[in-house]
Amino acid sequence: PCMSCNRDLKQFIVDDAPPTVRYVPDFISEDEEAYLLQQVYKSPKTKWTQLSGRRLQNWGGLPHPKGMLAEKLPDWLQAYCEKISSLGAFSGKTANHVLVNEYKQGEGIMPHEDGPLYHPTVTTISLGSHTLLDFYAPISSLEDGEDDGAPQTEENRFLLSLLVKPRSLLILQDEMYQRLLHGIRPRSQDTLTDKVVNLSAAGALQGETLTRGTRVSLTIRHVPKVIKTKLLLGRK
Numbered sequence: 001p002c003m004s005c006n007r008d009l010k011q012f013i014v015d016d017a018p019p020t021v022r023y024v025p026d027f028i029s030e031d032e033e034a035y036l037l038q039q040v041y042k043s044p045k046t047k048w049t050q051l052s053g054r055r056l057q058n059w060g061g062l063p064h065p066k067g068m069l070a071e072k073l074p075d076w077l078q079a080y081c082e083k084i085s086s087l088g089a090f091s092g093k094t095a096n097h098v099l100v101n102e103y104k105q106g107e108g109i110m111p112h113e114d115g116p117l118y119h120p121t122v123t124t125i126s127l128g129s130h131t132l133l134d135f136y137a138p139i140s141s142l143e144d145g146e147d148d149g150a151p152q153t154e155e156n157r158f159l160l161s162l163l164v165k166p167r168s169l170l171i172l173q174d175e176m177y178q179r180l181l182h183g184i185r186p187r188s189q190d191t192l193t194d195k196v197v198n199l200s201a202a203g204a205l206q207g208e209t210l211t212r213g214t215r216v217s218l219t220i221r222h223v224p225k226v227i228k229t230k231l232l233l234g235r236k
């Protein structure tokens, strides 16, 4: 692993969020963004799965408790997996799985956890549009009388948002990955409040209203448990 990398990434830590958020603005250039969007949209139609509120491409294999039957990543994704991994994001391992999500204006994703099949780090490159990634406290398991009686609505569990701009890299670990849920509200516009904890790092101002367009995100992760196929023998 790259010894200087953790230090290099330190300057990108978002101090006003729980541990640990790194936000790297302009991680890729406009040319790279255009290239990646071109690759996403020239993939076979059959790579897309339509879900409610978004569509996605799965690359690298389907994560499974018994192990992921690994599939070779296309070169255009492998290059970014290696680039991000060389920063030390996956403690020396190389990312081997990518989800491409496409959100049209007004679409989103329900609050969820990413679960135990991944090394507990998620890295995301955003293309095409900004979004707000919202974070929520988990539903409390406290018994009657132990809680404060407030109903556990989504609104009450909402904690903070991160503004992710196009071409940025976001790295979530620790409590932000392991404990909190994340989601994207299905909205066409975002007004930035003091709940957006990385405003200055993202070069934005409180009170600003941003209009969303179509956003494509590359969610790049490491799946530790893989079933190696014959074709992959000899790969690292």
Ligand SMILES: O=C(O)CCC(=O)C(=O)O
Residues within 6 Å of the ligand: 099, 101, 109, 114, 124, 133, 182, 217, 219
């Ligand atoms: O688009 C994003 O940045 C979030 C994607 C996500 O949460 C997921 O695919 O599980």
